[in-house]
Amino acid sequence: MWVTAAIRCPPRTTAASSTSASVMACKDLVRTCVRAVQRRPGISPDAVCVWILRAAVLSLVVIMGVPWQTATAQRSESAAAIHFVLVSDLHYGLARARFRGDSAVSAAKVNAALAAAVRALPGTRLPDDTGVHAGQPIGELGFVAVTGDIANRAEPGVQSAAASWQEFLDTFVAPLNAGRAAPLPMIVATGNHDASNAIGYVPALTPRTDTAAMAGLLRLIDPVQYAQRPPFDYTRDRIHYVRRLDGVALMVLHIWPDSAERAWMEQELSSIPDSVPVLLFAHDPPMVDISHFTAPGGGPPGTGGFQALLTEQWQGAPLPGARFEGSPTLEGFRELVRRHRNVRAYFHGHQNWTEFHALREADGTALLPAFRVDSPLKGRDSATDDTKLSFLVVTLDAARQRLTVREYRWDHVSAASRWGPQATILLR
Structure with a gap:
């Protein structure tokens, strides 16, 4: 998972200079992370995450x-x-x-x-x-x-x-x-x-x-x-x-x-x-809904009446009538x-x-x-x-x-x- 997916910048809720500075710092961190990932596809997401968490100011929100x-x-x-x-x-x-x-x-x-x-x-x-x-x-x-x-x-x-x-x-x-x-x-x-x-x-x-x-x-x-x-x-x-x-x-x-x-x-x-x-x-x-499983033994949607929406194969009686x-x-x-x-x-x-x-x-x-x-x-x-x-x-x-x-x-x-x-x- 790309680290940038977990970063959101706080809104400008006040005119205080400290808040503005925090917003700018957050945006700079996001841009830097994006550039790092784009330039170095092999970079470890964990390493980038650790760097961001250490550098982030308190206003950095770490949620997706x-x-x-x-x-x-x-x-x-x-x-x-x-x-x-x-x-x-x-x-x-x-x-x-x-x-x-x-x-x-x-x-x-x-x-x-x-x-x-x-x-x-x-x-x-x-x-x-x-x-x-x-x-x-x-x-x-x-x-x-x-x-x-x-x-x-x-x-x-x-x-x-x-x-x-x-x-x-x-x-x-x-x-x-x-x-x-x-x-x-x-x-x-x-x-x-x-x-x-x-x-x-x-x-x-x-x-x-x-x-x-x-x-x-x-x-x-x-x-x-x-x-x-x-x-x-x-x-x-x-x-x-x-x-x-x-x-x-x-x-x-x-x-x-x-x-x-x-x-x-x-x-x-x-x-x-x-x-x-x-x-x-x-x-x-x-x-x-049992029909949402994958059919026993696998198969595309429709196999045995199963829709193959869930990864797991059904273990039980066939449709219809399965309990x-x-x-x-x-x-x-x-x-x-x-x-x-x-x-x-x-x-x-x-x-x-x-x-x-x-x-x-x-x-x-x-x-x-x-x-x-x-x-x-x-x-x-x-x-x-x-x-x-x-x-x-x-x-x-x-x-x-x-x-x-x-x-x-x-x-x-x-x-x-x-x-x-x-x-x-x-x-x-």
């Missing part, structure tokens, strides 16, 4: 992607409060049968309305429930999480992944950032539709493969690293990463934690102190959670309705709280009822180590009826 520390500093409430929003399954390229009285409304228009609802959230008062910060106004959002399926598969009658990705940037990302001094931080995960567009699907898509959405996702979360890489390759460029925010680690996974993904997770978790809560973000639910309970890979995920007790919650999409549930042991005992979010295009309950369209608002109290997840019905006509169920969990 968008300026997380900036957003934290801009929040008006106490640093102990983090608010974030979870959305998923935006499915650009599809249309809702009806939305706000109109027929056949494109995903671009629906998701623009969703972005407007997220943007309007700060200042909204939380319900008077038993959750974190109950009855208090929501402050500046810490980040927005999107857990995949940004582009629908390019099936007959559906636009390309390239067109869908551009609509996502134009109608969701851009409105969220309009008028902001710094971009609103986002974490974005890979969905099965995004991945199938990149590697192919049966029946064939048009075009047969289109890496635009996956490459765009990589560029969105890590623009510096993307600039240094060759064209996107699905096998090589597995998109998973960790963000740190106010004493919490946000771990974004590639579709679902199969054996290959768990190996990466173990490496990352080994560097996170046990006292730091870890929140997982993935597309698939804890009980993964996930009792599979070695499910037990491997459970064992990881048992071993790393600071892994505290799992956020996901894919199944297109809001539910507070859990990864469970074989005997039914809850092992890890899980939170699924609605889809604005394919919602099981909301596809035919605008008032049931929802996203999740998560409020985290870092000081008390508590987190509350609340459903927010963003298109309900009655403000009093917009808040749905809530659940609070402990982070230690």
Whole structure:
């Protein structure tokens, strides 16, 4: 990994000369590192990293992607409060049968309305429930999480992944950032539709493969690293990463934690102190969609009904009729959670309705709280009822180590009826 991918310059928040000097020093360090890597392709990234860390001033932020520390500093409430929003399954390229009285409304228009609802959230008062910060106004959002399926598969009658990705940037990302001094931080995960567009699907898509959405996702979360890489390759460029925010680690996974993904997770978790809560973000639910595995014995997408989105080959009965309970890979995920007790919650999409549930042991005992979010295009309950369209608002109290997840019905006509169920969990 290129060292420059982990460096962000702090914004000009004051006119003080010390701040300006820090900004300039940071920019100079980034430019120097880029030149060093470009001139000497064989240079050790570790050596460059050590040099930068020794030379950096205190204002140098060592995180990947968008300026997380900036957003934290801009929040008006106490640093102990983090608010974030979870959305998923935006499915650009599809249309809702009806939305706000109109027929056949494109995903671009629906998701623009969703972005407007997220943007309007700060200042909204939380319900008077038993959750974190109950009855208090929501402050500046810490980040927005999107857990995949940004582009629908390019099936007959559906636009390309390239067109869908551009609509996502134009109608969701851009409105969220309009008028902001710094971009609103986002974490974005890979969905099965995004991945199938990149590697192919049966029946064939048009075009047969289109890496635009996956490459765009990589560029969105890590623009510096993307600039240094060759064209996107699905096998090589597995998109998973960790963000740190106010004493919490946000771990974004590639579709679902199969054996290959768990190996990466173990490496990352080994560097996170046990006292730091870890929140997982993935597309698939804890009980993964079995068709997303590679077929037993290998093979391209479509072999035996498997989509080959996960590296691991399925170990179990063939499709259809395969059952996930009792599979070695499910037990491997459970064992990881048992071993790393600071892994505290799992956020996901894919199944297109809001539910507070859990990864469970074989005997039914809850092992890890899980939170699924609605889809604005394919919602099981909301596809035919605008008032049931929802996203999740998560409020985290870092000081008390508590987190509350609340459903927010963003298109309900009655403000009093917009808040749905809530659940609070402990982070230690």
